[in-house]
Amino acid sequence: MSKTLLRELCFRWVERRGGFWIRSIFVPFTRLDVYVSLGFRVAGENIDLGNNNIDCQTRTIFHSTNVSVDMIYDELIKRANGSKQCSIDEFCRLYILLGLSEFLLPNRSGRVFLGLFKIIDNIQCLHRYDWGGVVYDYLVGSLCCASMSITNKGNSNYFCIVGCVYLLQMWALEHVLFAKTKGQSRCAKFPQILFWKDVKFPDSGVASTLQKNLVPLTKEELHQEVVKEALKEPCSGKKGKTKKIRELAEIVKENEALSRALDHQAAVIGTLEKVVSRLEEVLAEKENQEKGEPNLSNENHVHKD
Incomplete structure (x- = not known):
């Protein structure tokens, strides 16, 4: 297990959101990752x-x-x-x-x-x-303590993470780092541990790789429409290696702005619904009063006659 990778992940862990900041991109670490990586169910x-x-x-x-x-x-x-x-x-x-x-x-x-x-x-x-759930909760609890220790004490050489730390390495290889090595090609296996157990992880260059925001893509993934939309130019087989990944930070900011706008609109709609409901109540009360009370103007007119 790479101690350098664990240290870098501890630095980038965001407890309140349950994931890691990789450069300017937030990448979640969820129970689903336990299922995909280890094959354990996350219910029960x-x-x-x-x-x-x-x-x-x-x-x-x-x-x-x-x-x-x-x-x-x-x-x-x-x-x-x-x-x-x-x-x-x-x-x-x-x-x-x-x-x-x-x-x-x-x-x-x-x-x-x-x-x-x-x-x-x-x-x-x-x-x-729920084996996947207990593995996730136990590992995340230790990750939170280690991240807090490194952040508060400022000493990155002494920290301890207990639990299935290999799960973090598989997660990083699958989601963030380039996993291809000489003579090896990435293939889909379930659970993912069947593939990553044979991959040697280089301890050098981990920090710089995380800062460069590299994302591993297979040839099949490069031809997916969703992936093409994330690239500046349409990818092709020969030029796939030279394509630059679109600034995902801008997409994240746009999504967050849209989310805030939707929340604001929902709040405004909720307020308007309350106002309309109150107006309907007032109108109903007024109609009931008019039906139950005599018309004073007509009574006064008859009395004068």
Whole structure:
């Protein structure tokens, strides 16, 4: 994992909007990115990582209050070399627990979240849970803390991000950085980790690449109408590499201005609707009064006669 890339992303993280400022462009980082990158669903039952319910089968494998990733490795090795007997179901539960604790939900202490044990007991029901959501929330929470630490302390050499940090690298490669290397061509795979796991990420030149606002485009994408509209000139196969990307910052500003104008118009329309509603009420009250009260001018006229 590129520490330089993590540092640059921390600098550019915008907590209130949930994304990154890449030069003058805001690029969101959402739960959908977890689904596309890792293939985990972003809906289902919530996962409480802090649930300390020890009344579960997987938890009884360990004889310690706190279970670490190293302890899971030890148990797996014992079962793999035959020194300890176990069922296939038990081995699978330990293997899945290791993947969750080592890759998706790691922390600095290397401890396993107690809330995972109860869920792992029934591996046939793992599909019911919101794995993408918990991976996203855990990573974003750590990203917010790291970004605040770098911004406030001004020391970019010491920061810590826990969670699936490889997800951030895949996101950057897919959305921002040029991913093509010598002898490699970009292809569509789902989830995206099937492609990016074999791509070596160069640690040098990350900051300058982010500042140049580079966007990776395949030949197929260059021929899409939406992409063509974002380019200054219509792209062609031979000149595709020399085409300059349109200033997306101007598009963002225009969209934000239109959004503000729409919000203002909606507010004005809402106010006018209230005024019209009030006028209708006043008119109805006046009509009711005229129907219920006698005409004083006619009474006075009859009295004089």
